[in-house]
Amino acid sequence: MKNKEDNTDLIEAYLNDELAENERNDFENHLKLDADLAAEVALHKQIRAFVKENEVQNLKSQVKDWLKDDAHVFVATEMKVIKKPFFSMNNIARIAAAVAIVSGIGWFYFSNKTPEMTAEVAQNQYFTELLAQNPGTLQGTDDRSTWTQAFREKQFDKVIEILEKGIDKTTEEVYYLGLAYSAKGNYPKAIEQFSTKIVHDSVYAEKANWAIALIYLKQNNKTEAKVLLEKIAKSDSEFSEKAKELLK
Amino acid sequence: MNPTEFRAFYNDCWKYCKPRLRNLTTNQADIEDVFAEAISRFWVNAQQGKIAHADNHFALVYVMAKNLWLGELRKEKHFIGVSIDARIGEDFELQLPADEQDFLSKMIQERDDYQQEISIKTAWEKLDTKCQDLLNATIIYKERQDELLERMNFKNTDTVKATKYRCMQYLKKFYYELAA
Numbered sequence: 001m002k003n004k005e006d007n008t009d010l011i012e013a014y015l016n017d018e019l020a021e022n023e024r025n026d027f028e029n030h031l032k033l034d035a036d037l038a039a040e041v042a043l044h045k046q047i048r049a050f051v052k053e054n055e056v057q058n059l060k061s062q063v064k065d066w067l068k069d070d071a072h073v074f075v076a077t078e079m080k081v082i083k084k085p086f087f088s089m090n091n092i093a094r095i096a097a098a099v100a101i102v103s104g105i106g107w108f109y110f111s112n113k114t115p116e117m118t119a120e121v122a123q124n125q126y127f128t129e130l131l132a133q134n135p136g137t138l139q140g141t142d143d144r145s146t147w148t149q150a151f152r153e154k155q156f157d158k159v160i161e162i163l164e165k166g167i168d169k170t171t172e173e174v175y176y177l178g179l180a181y182s183a184k185g186n187y188p189k190a191i192e193q194f195s196t197k198i199v200h201d202s203v204y205a206e207k208a209n210w211a212i213a214l215i216y217l218k219q220n221n222k223t224e225a226k227v228l229l230e231k232i233a234k235s236d237s238e239f240s241e242k243a244k245e246l247l248k
Numbered sequence: 249m250n251p252t253e254f255r256a257f258y259n260d261c262w263k264y265c266k267p268r269l270r271n272l273t274t275n276q277a278d279i280e281d282v283f284a285e286a287i288s289r290f291w292v293n294a295q296q297g298k299i300a301h302a303d304n305h306f307a308l309v310y311v312m313a314k315n316l317w318l319g320e321l322r323k324e325k326h327f328i329g330v331s332i333d334a335r336i337g338e339d340f341e342l343q344l345p346a347d348e349q350d351f352l353s354k355m356i357q358e359r360d361d362y363q364q365e366i367s368i369k370t371a372w373e374k375l376d377t378k379c380q381d382l383l384n385a386t387i388i389y390k391e392r393q394d395e396l397l398e399r400m401n402f403k404n405t406d407t408v409k410a411t412k413y414r415c416m417q418y419l420k421k422f423y424y425e426l427a428a
Contacts, residue, residue, distance in 0.1 A: 046368055051372075051383055051384060054369075054372065059291060060288040064284045067283070067284065
C-alpha cells in the first residue's frame with residue numbers, strides 16, 4: 001500500500017466507485033488491516049457528507065431568496081396601497097387620488113351599488129399594485145443590475161431599451177419587460193410579453209395572466225377580461241379572490 | 249452546477265408543488281421551507297446520480313417536501329386533531345416506484361444522521377473559494393477535468409488534478425490540526 005500522503009487519490013477513486021474489481025478488493029483488504037487507512041477513508045466520507053450538506057444548505061438559501069422575490073411584491077404593495085394615502089399626502093395629485101378613492105368607497109357604501117363602479121375602483125387599485133412590483137435584488141449579471149435598478153427607479157424606457165436588446169431573455173426579464181410596457185401604456189406590447197410561452201411555463205404564469213386581465217380592463221375589453229378573470233377566479237391562483245371581486 | 253438549469257427546474261417544480269403543498273398546510277412559511285429543502289436535496293442527489301427514475305421528478309420533490317413537513321409535525325407535535333396517516337393516504341395519485349421509495353427513506357435517514365462536524369466546517373472555511381469550488385464541482389457535480397479546465401481557467405488537466413489533490417490535502421491538514 002502507498003504511504004499515507006499518497007492515499008488521497010486512491011481513496012477518492014474508491015469512494016467514487018472508479019476502481020477496477022481487483023483494485024477494489026485489494027483496497028478493501030488493506031482497509032481491514034490498516035486502521036490508519038480506515039480512519040482516513042472515514043474522514044473522506046465525512047468530508048463528502050459535509051460538502052454535500054453544505055451545498056444543500058446553499059441551494060436552499062438560494063431557493064428561499066427566489067421564493068421571497070416571487071412573493072414579497074404583493075404583501076409590500078398591498079401595505080403601500082392601504083397606508084400611503086393616509087400618511088404621505090403631501091401634494092395635490094395625491095390628495096386628489098385619495099379623494100377619488102374615498103369618494104369611490106363612499107359612493108359604494110352610500111348610494112346604489114353598481115357593480116361597474118366597484119370594479120373600477122378595485123381595477124385601478126390592482127393596476128397600481130401591478131406596476132408597483134419590483135424585481136428582486138439577487139446578484140446577477142451587470143445587465144441585470146442595470147435594468148433592475150432602472151425598474152426600481154421607474155425608468156421604464158431604459159428598462160425597455162436594455163431588455164429589448166437581450167437575445168436569450170430569462171423568464172424574469174420577459175415578465176418585467178411586460179410590466180415596463182404596461183407602465184408606458186403600450187398594452188399590446190405588454191400583452192405580447194405576458195403571453196409568451198416562457199412566461200406561461202414559469203412561476204410568473206399566474207402574475208402574467210392577472211396582468212393581462214387588468215390590461216384588458218384598462219382597454220375596456222370587457223369580454224376578454226371576463227373570460228380570463230373567470231379562469232383566474234376558478235383557479236387556485238393567489239389572485240382568485242381579487243378576480244372574483246372584479247367579476248362582481 | 250448550471251444555475252440557469254436549476255432556476256428553470258425550480259420554476260416548473262414550484263408550479264407543480266405549490267398547490268399540492270397548500271393542501272397540506274396553509275402556512276406559507278412552512279410550505280416554502282419544506283419545498284426549498286426538498287428541491288435542494290433532490291438537486292444535489294440528482295447531480296450525484298442517485299435519482300433512479302427519470303420522469304417523475306416533480307412528484308418526487310413534492311413527496312420529499314411532504315415527508316419533511318410530516319417529520320416536522322411529528323417532532324413539534326403542533327398539529328391538532330389531524331391524523332398524519334390519513335394525510336399520507338391522501339396522495340393517491342403518487343405511486344412512486346420502489347427504488348424511489350428507498351431513496352426517500354435513505355434521504356431522510358441521511359438527513360437525520362447528519363451531525364454538524366464543527367472541525368470539518370471550520371477546516372472547510374479555511375480553504376480559499378477556488379478550492380471550495382473545485383471540491384464542490386468534483387464531489388457533487390462530477391464535473392469533468394476538461395470542463396473544469398475551461399470554467400476555472402486552469403492551464404491543463406494535470407493542473408486540475410494537482411490542485412484538487414492539494415485542496416483535499418489542505419482540508420485534511422486543517423482538520424487534523426483542529427482535531428488534535
